[in-house]
Amino acid sequence: MADGRAAAKRPINPRLWLSGGWLLILVVAALAAPLLAPQDPLAQDLFASRLPPMWQGGSEPGFPLGTDSLGRDVLSRVLYGARIALLVALVAGSCTCALGAVLGLIAGYYRGWADVVISRLIEIWMAFPPVLFAILLIAVMGTGLTSIIVAIVVIDWTRFARVIRAEAMTQGAMDYVASAKVAGRGRFGIMIREILPNVLPTIVVLLTLEMGIAVIVEAILSFVNLSISTDDPTWGSMIAEGRAAIHHSWWVLVVPLITLFLTVLSFSQLGEGLKDHFDPVLR
Amino acid sequence: MSEMLFEIRDLRLSFADLAHKPLFGAAPRIEVLKGLNFDIPRGDVIGIVGGSGSGKSTLGRAMVRLLDVDSGKIRFEGTDISQMDEVALRPLRRRIQMIFQDPMSSLNPRHRVATLIAGPLHLHGFDQITERVDFALSQVGLPLTFRNRYPHELSGGQRQRVGIARAIATEPEFILADEVVSGLDVSSQAQVLNLLEKLVSDMGLTLGFISHDLSVVRRLCKTTLVLHQGEIVEQASTQALFDAPQAQYTRDLLDAIPLPEVTPGWLD
Amino acid sequence: MSFLELKNLNARVGPLPILRDVSLQVAPGEVRALVGESGAGKSMIGKAILGTLPDAIRITGGEILLEGEDLQAMSPKARRRLIGAKVALIPQDPLTALNPARRVGPQICDRLVDILGWGRREAEARVIELLHEVHIPAPERVMRAYPHELSGGMRQRILIASAFAAEPQLIIADEPTTALDVTVQKQILRLIRDMQARHGTALLFVTHDLGVVSKLCQSMTVLFGGKVLEDTSVDQFFSAPDHAYSAALLAATPKYTDPGGSLMPVPEATIHAVEAEIAAHDLAHQIETVRQ
Ligand SMILES: Nc1ncnc2c1ncn2[C@@H]1O[C@H](COP(=O)(O)OP(=O)(O)OP(=O)(O)O)[C@@H](O)[C@H]1O
Ligand SMILES: Nc1ncnc2c1ncn2[C@@H]1O[C@H](COP(=O)(O)OP(=O)(O)OP(=O)(O)O)[C@@H](O)[C@H]1O
Ligand SMILES: [Mg+2]
Ligand SMILES: [Mg+2]
Numbered sequence: 149m150a151d152g153r154a155a156a157k158r159p160i161n162p163r164l165w166l167s168g169g170w171l172l173i174l175v176v177a178a179l180a181a182p183l184l185a186p187q188d189p190l191a192q193d194l195f196a197s198r199l200p201p202m203w204q205g206g207s208e209p210g211f212p213l214g215t216d217s218l219g220r221d222v223l224s225r226v227l228y229g230a231r232i233a234l235l236v237a238l239v240a241g242s243c244t245c246a247l248g249a250v251l252g253l254i255a256g257y258y259r260g261w262a263d264v265v266i267s268r269l270i271e272i273w274m275a276f277p278p279v280l281f282a283i284l285l286i287a288v289m290g291t292g293l294t295s296i297i298v299a300i301v302v303i304d305w306t307r308f309a310r311v312i313r314a315e316a317m318t319q320g321a322m323d324y325v326a327s328a329k330v331a332g333r334g335r336f337g338i339m340i341r342e343i344l345p346n347v348l349p350t351i352v353v354l355l356t357l358e359m360g361i362a363v364i365v366e367a368i369l370s371f372v373n374l375s376i377s378t379d380d381p382t383w384g385s386m387i388a389e390g391r392a393a394i395h396h397s398w399w400v401l402v403v404p405l406i407t408l409f410l411t412v413l414s415f416s417q418l419g420e421g422l423k424d425h426f427d428p429v430l431r
Numbered sequence: 432m433s434e435m436l437f438e439i440r441d442l443r444l445s446f447a448d449l450a451h452k453p454l455f456g457a458a459p460r461i462e463v464l465k466g467l468n469f470d471i472p473r474g475d476v477i478g479i480v481g482g483s484g485s486g487k488s489t490l491g492r493a494m495v496r497l498l499d500v501d502s503g504k505i506r507f508e509g510t511d512i513s514q515m516d517e518v519a520l521r522p523l524r525r526r527i528q529m530i531f532q533d534p535m536s537s538l539n540p541r542h543r544v545a546t547l548i549a550g551p552l553h554l555h556g557f558d559q560i561t562e563r564v565d566f567a568l569s570q571v572g573l574p575l576t577f578r579n580r581y582p583h584e585l586s587g588g589q590r591q592r593v594g595i596a597r598a599i600a601t602e603p604e605f606i607l608a609d610e611v612v613s614g615l616d617v618s619s620q621a622q623v624l625n626l627l628e629k630l631v632s633d634m635g636l637t638l639g640f641i642s643h644d645l646s647v648v649r650r651l652c653k654t655t656l657v658l659h660q661g662e663i664v665e666q667a668s669t670q671a672l673f674d675a676p677q678a679q680y681t682r683d684l685l686d687a688i689p690l691p692e693v694t695p696g697w698l699d
Numbered sequence: 700m701s702f703l704e705l706k707n708l709n710a711r712v713g714p715l716p717i718l719r720d721v722s723l724q725v726a727p728g729e730v731r732a733l734v735g736e737s738g739a740g741k742s743m744i745g746k747a748i749l750g751t752l753p754d755a756i757r758i759t760g761g762e763i764l765l766e767g768e769d770l771q772a773m774s775p776k777a778r779r780r781l782i783g784a785k786v787a788l789i790p791q792d793p794l795t796a797l798n799p800a801r802r803v804g805p806q807i808c809d810r811l812v813d814i815l816g817w818g819r820r821e822a823e824a825r826v827i828e829l830l831h832e833v834h835i836p837a838p839e840r841v842m843r844a845y846p847h848e849l850s851g852g853m854r855q856r857i858l859i860a861s862a863f864a865a866e867p868q869l870i871i872a873d874e875p876t877t878a879l880d881v882t883v884q885k886q887i888l889r890l891i892r893d894m895q896a897r898h899g900t901a902l903l904f905v906t907h908d909l910g911v912v913s914k915l916c917q918s919m920t921v922l923f924g925g926k927v928l929e930d931t932s933v934d935q936f937f938s939a940p941d942h943a944y945s946a947a948l949l950a951a952t953p954k955y956t957d958p959g960g961s962l963m964p965v966p967e968a969t970i971h972a973v974e975a976e977i978a979a980h981d982l983a984h985q986i987e988t989v990r991q
Contacts, residue, residue, distance in 0.1 A: 314800050321799045321847045323537035326497050327597075331551035332524030334517065341550075345541040428541060428581040449848070451840065482880040483852025532851070536795070587737045610851075613877055616736040616907035617951040621964040624953075643880035646953040673955060687881035689888075689910035691952045693937045697914050698889045 164421030167414035174411060178230040186210050187221035189228040189381045194219050198397045216386075216400045217393050225381035226407055232382050233411065236293065236366040240300040241359035247301060248308020249351050255309065256316025257339050266313070270306045278303045282369075296369055300362050308354055315347045349423040356419030360412040367408055383408045435506075436605060436637050437471040437494065442503035442513075444486075444493055463489045465661040466503070473604075476631055476638045478648035478669065480684065481658030487641045488532075490658065491607045494639065495529045496520055507605075525555040528598040532610035534590035538582040544568075545578035548597045555601055567596040571626060588619025592626070599630060607639040612647060624651055645688055649673055657681050700767060702727045702901050703748065703869055708761035709984075710740075710747060710925075717743055717756055719926040719980060725869065728899040730892070732912040732933070734948070735922030736965070741905045743925070745871045748903075749788060750778055765869075783814040787867035789859050789875040796858055797846040804842030807861035815865055822864075829860035834886055852879045859887060863894055870895070873905045888915050909952050913937050921945050924977050944973050 177184060187210065197219040202212045213223040255266035282299045289295035319325065320343060328338050363383075370384025383404040390401025445460035452458035463486045471477050479487050492498045494505060496512060505513040512523060528551075531537035538547055548564045557563060565575055571592040582590055591611055598606050608627070612620040628651060631638055642648050648655055648669065655672045657665040657680065665678040676682045689697070701724035710718040718740050725731050733741050746752045748763055750770065763770045765785065770778055790796040798806055804823065811822035823842070830838035833856040846854060855875060862870055872891070876884045892915060895902050904916055912919055912933060919936055921929040921944070929942045940946045947965040 318799045323531045323533060324539040326492075327529065327531055327537045327594075328539075328550065329497060330495050330524065330527075330529045331597075331601075332521050332554045333550070342539055346539070428583065446848070448840070449844075483883050484850040485880075488850065617909070617948060617953075618736050618965040621951045621953075625964070644953075645881070646955040649955045650953050683882055684880070685955070687885040688955060689881070689885070689908070689914045690954055690956065691909040691913050691937065691949060693913050693934055698885070698892055 161421055161424060163417045164425055167417035167421060170410055170414045171418060174230050175234060177227050178234050181224075181227040181231055185221070185224035185227045186212065187224045189220060189224040192218045192220055198393075200397070201399050201403075213403050214397065214399045216389060217397065220381075222386075222400060222403050225386055226383070226404055228381040229383045229386060229404065230407070232293070232380070233363050233366060233408075236297060236300075237359035237362045237415070240297045240362040240365075241355055243297070243301045244304045244358050244362075245308055245351065245355045248305040248354075249312050249347075251305070252309040252312025253316050253339060253343065253347065256313035257320050257343050258335070259317075259320075263313075266309065270309055273306050286369075296366055297362075300365055304358060304361065308351075308358070311350060311354060312347055315350050316343055319343050319346045349427060352422050352426075353419035356415045356422070360415030363408065363412055363415070434472060435470045436473045436475075436508065438504070438506040438509075439467055439469050439494070440504040440506070442467040442490075442493065442505065443501045444489060444498065445501055463661050464493065464500075467661075467663055469656060469663060469666060471605075471637060471639065473637055474635060475654060476640060476652045478652030478655040479639060479641045479658060480643060480645060480648055480655060482660075482684075483643070485658045486661045487643075487658055488609055491529070491609050491639060491641050495527050495607050497529075525551070525601045526604045528601065528603040528606045530591075530594045530598045530606060530608045530611050533614065534587065534594045535582065537594060538590060540582055542581075543578065544573075544580050544582070544585075544593055547582075547593060548600050551597060551601050557601070563600055567600040570599060570630065571596045572622075586619070588615050588622060591615060591619070591623055595623070595626065595630075599634065599636075602634070603636070605637045605639070607641070609641045610643070611640075613642065613644060620647070627651065645673075645684060657684070701725060701764075702729075702766060703903070704762075704764040704767075705744070705748075706762040706764065708744075708747060708763065709759045710743060710752070710756055711759050712755045712757075716981065717925050718747070719924070719977065720761070720984065721922075721925070721927055722761075723920045723927065723930065725901045725903055727868070727901055728895070729918065730895060730902045730904060730916045732916040732919035733903060733905045733922060734907060734909065734912060734919060736907060736948075739922040740925040741922055742873055744922075745788065745873055745903070745905060748871060749782055749786065750775070784865075785867055786869045786871065787862040787865060789862045789870060789872040797854060799846050802843055802845055803849070803857060807857060807864070810861065811864055825864055826860065829864050830857065832863075833857075833860045833890060834883065835860075852883055855879055856883070856887065859891070866898060867900065868898075869901045869903065871903045871905070874907070875904075876906075876911060877908070884911070891915070909937075909949060921948075923973050926977050926980060928973065928976075943969050 196208065196211065196215050197217050199211045199215040200207050201214040207214065211221050211223070213226070215221055251266050255263040281303055285299045285302065286295050289298065325338055325342055328342050333341065366382065367384035367387065370382040371388045373388070386404040387401060387408070390404065393400050442464055443462070443466055444464040445462045447458040448461045449458050467490065479490065481487050489498065493500050496515070500513050503513060504511045507523065507527065512520065545564050548567055549560050552560045552563055564578065568575055568577065573589065573592050573596065577585070577589070582593070585593065594611070612623050615623060624647065627638065630636055640648065640652055652669050655667065655669045656663055657672070657678065659680045665672065665676065665681050667677070672681065673685070676685060703725040705721055705723050708718050708721040709716065721744060723731070733744065735741050743752065743756065747758060748770070752758070758771065765781065770781070773781070797803065804826070807826055808819065808822040811817040811825065812819055827838045827842065830841060835841050835853060835856055841849065841853065841857065849857070856879070859875055876887055879887060888911065891902065894900060904912070906912060916933050918932050920927055921942065923944055929936070929940070929945050931941060935941070936945060937949070940949060944965065947963070947969045950963050951965055
């Protein structure tokens with residue numbers, strides 16, 4: 149019961165460290181890709197094709213993770229791929245979150261006709277099969293980064309809206325909301341000052357989850373060649389190319405795959421870790 | 432200025448019965464308050480007792496205008512507040528406060544004690560907020576070191592004191608306390624009751640005290656109002672009510688109180 | 700043999716003891732009260748039995764025996780199954796025990812369907828029947844209501860009904876009547892007593908209401924700071940409490956028959972004495988641990 153308890157510093161949990169660490173490395177790598185990449189990611193060199201990574205015999209300096217069948221440097225391509233992956237994660241994640249969370253919060257707390265309209269919209273929206281939706285969008289807008297981002301936002305905002313709406317409803321029924329009202333706080337003030345801090349952890353978890361999803365979606369769309377041009381180094385297209393070369397040069401597949409896996413895992417772990425870290429009830 | 436702080440006239444309130452809502456059209460209404468009339472003089476401590484679901488909390492929430500009434504008047508210092516909108520009510524909010532039954536859910540878990548108490552002060556444009564928060568804490572007998580705690584770091588009795596501190600911080604004239612001691616153990620309960628008693632006499636508060644515990648009401652309240660299924664079945668000075676209960680329902684209530692002594696066959 | 704037995708149960712959060720060598724027994728069909736002030740650890744004992752302690756709290760010693768079987772030695776799955784079949788809980792807080800975003804009916808049927816494998820219809824019929832028994836006027840309406848549409852008392856009665864639904868052999872009732880008015884409380888107490896007498900259900904009744912204890916229970920355990928201060932029969936407690944703290948608790952209980960009587964919170968001196976007793980116990984415990 150020491151009074152220092154409230155002020156006591158919380159230890160940062162390992163999952164926050166690990167996932168945050170990996171993502172930080174990735175962000176730095178993406179930003180500094182032109183400086184860090186040993187080669188031009190697009191430069192082909194047929195004399196240097198299928199070079200193994202450096203810890204295997206027959207490797208060459210300047211190609212630490214080997215090259216693919218066209219002689220492009222795998223490390224450089226993964227680094228440049230991180231730029232695209234993180235851009236999609238950031239933009240698509242935050243746009244989805246902003247749209248879904250605002251609508252969910254309004255529907256859940258204000259209720260009434262706003263809720264009726266938003267809930268109907270969600271229901272109708274979710275009646276469309278998402279894959280069809282995505283293909284339709286890309287057919288209309290053409291392939292490219294923008295249409296991927298738009299597709300993710302348009303498909304996934306309902307997930308946010310539904311969860312946040314339910315959460316806001318739950319919180320709205322609590323007595324602390326009534327007590328803020330008795331204190332004279334207006335509706336908007338209550339939503340921002342009382343409800344929002346209590347749904348924020350959920351928003352954070354969903355946001356990081358969404359970023360992970362965005363990375364996967366981008367990879368899948370590049371994998372099936374619906375993303376940006378094949379020349380651009382994306383993890384998805386690297387995986388697609390590596391799949392064909394799995395028998396003689398496994399690293400072309402494995403390096404982007406592991407990077408993708410770690411990144412998606414880190415996003416989901418980061419969300420859980422942050423939620424726990426900022427929860428005053430847990431220490 | 433009227434001598435009566437509150438005058439309630441023919442107060443009616445109903446809720447939509449959503450469970451019986453027909454597919455089309457409006458849901459039927461359930462009447463919860465069926466035309467209540469009573470006055471609360473300034474400085475009174477009025478006990479509102481009654482069975483579960485009798486409408487005590489609904490009445491309380493209507494009086495502090497957390498709920499909209501169907502019809503009837505709620506006059507506060509002579510002014511009818513029953514139809515006022517939120518904006519018109521705002522200046523009155525400082526003067527009418529409420530303490531909730533469940534201190535855990537009525538204190539926002541993400542705010543610290545100081546923020547919780549300061550909230551209403553900020554809203555009503557008070558100055559010297561830090562001093563006022565400290566003063567409120569000292570009034571309810573909590574150490575100032577509690578300013579930085581979160582609600583979950585307090586015991587039930589301490590949380591309830593924070594709720595009380597927040598309610599008295601704006602120096603209201605009326606406080607409605609809805610079952611504020613029913614979740615507390617006897618020792619904390621005795622402390623909170625003694626505290627409320629002291630605040631009433633020191634600050635000249637008028638207190639509405641909702642409770643189902645008649646032993647507690649007897650101890651604290653000057654007058655008592657018995658509610659049964661949305662109607663007032665008896666209203667009298669507490670002394671008279673306990674000495675000679677008039678309504679059958681009041682007698683049933685008194686008979687059902689389990690006194691702390693062994694009485695074989697009491698349950699039969 | 701007792702149905703439930705705790706032997707020298709110790710639990711801590713970090714270095715801080717929450718339960719200190721708690722021993723208690725509940726025989727089949729016995730109604731035992733567990734009393735103590737807020738924070739004494741009453742709910743923690745219930746949670747330790749049910750295996751739902753918060754992560755922060757660790758059991759550091761002792762045994763929890765259900766029909767002679769050590770629960771802590773079982774696999775989590777076997778334990779859940781045993782508990783699900785034999786023990787039920789009436790939780791303390793009717794506000795948080797029900798999900799505010801779901802209708803009441805499906806919520807309470809879920810337990811019967813998921814854990815005990817009942818059919819949905821069967822579960823619903825049983826629950827409606829029990830809602831009648833706990834004097835809920837229109838059970839069908841209530842089943843379709845959301846928790847916030849019900850008064851605190853109704854919510855509590857719903858939780859009581861749902862605990863009895865599966866006919867368990869032990870019910871842990873964590874302050875089940877605090878939100879009820881006295882007339883309903885009396886009905887519920889009678890109901891609980893009748894049901895437990897009919898089915899031979901044992902009851903561990905957690906409360907701080909000595910009035911209720913005196914009417915319902917046969918034996919009682921007084922807890923303070925996670926330590927058992929007194930383990931006695933109800934008759935003995937109300938006629939001549941053994942421990943000074945017990946006597947103080949009795950004096951802090953308001954009685955409407957005695958309005959002039961001053962309400963004494965448990966005096967500081969008594970608290971200090973009990974705290975000293977606990978400190979001495981902790982020291983002895985430490986010495987014991989070091990010796991081993
Ligand atoms: N929001 C609501 N929607 C529909 N019905 C409601 C709502 N709030 C309360 N009721 C109903 O109004 C009646 C009175 O409820 P109220 O909470 O005022 O009772 P109470 O006297 O405070 O009871 P308790 O002692 O159990 O708290 C109950 O029948 C309840 O079901
Ligand atoms: N999650 C937790 N982490 C750390 N300590 C806890 C936690 N939950 C409870 N405690 C502590 O454990 C002790 C026992 O709590 P418990 O809930 O059993 O009290 P109780 O006797 O049931 O009280 P009440 O009458 O208020 O319900 C208290 O001191 C409390 O502060
Ligand atoms: Mg109520
Ligand atoms: Mg408890």
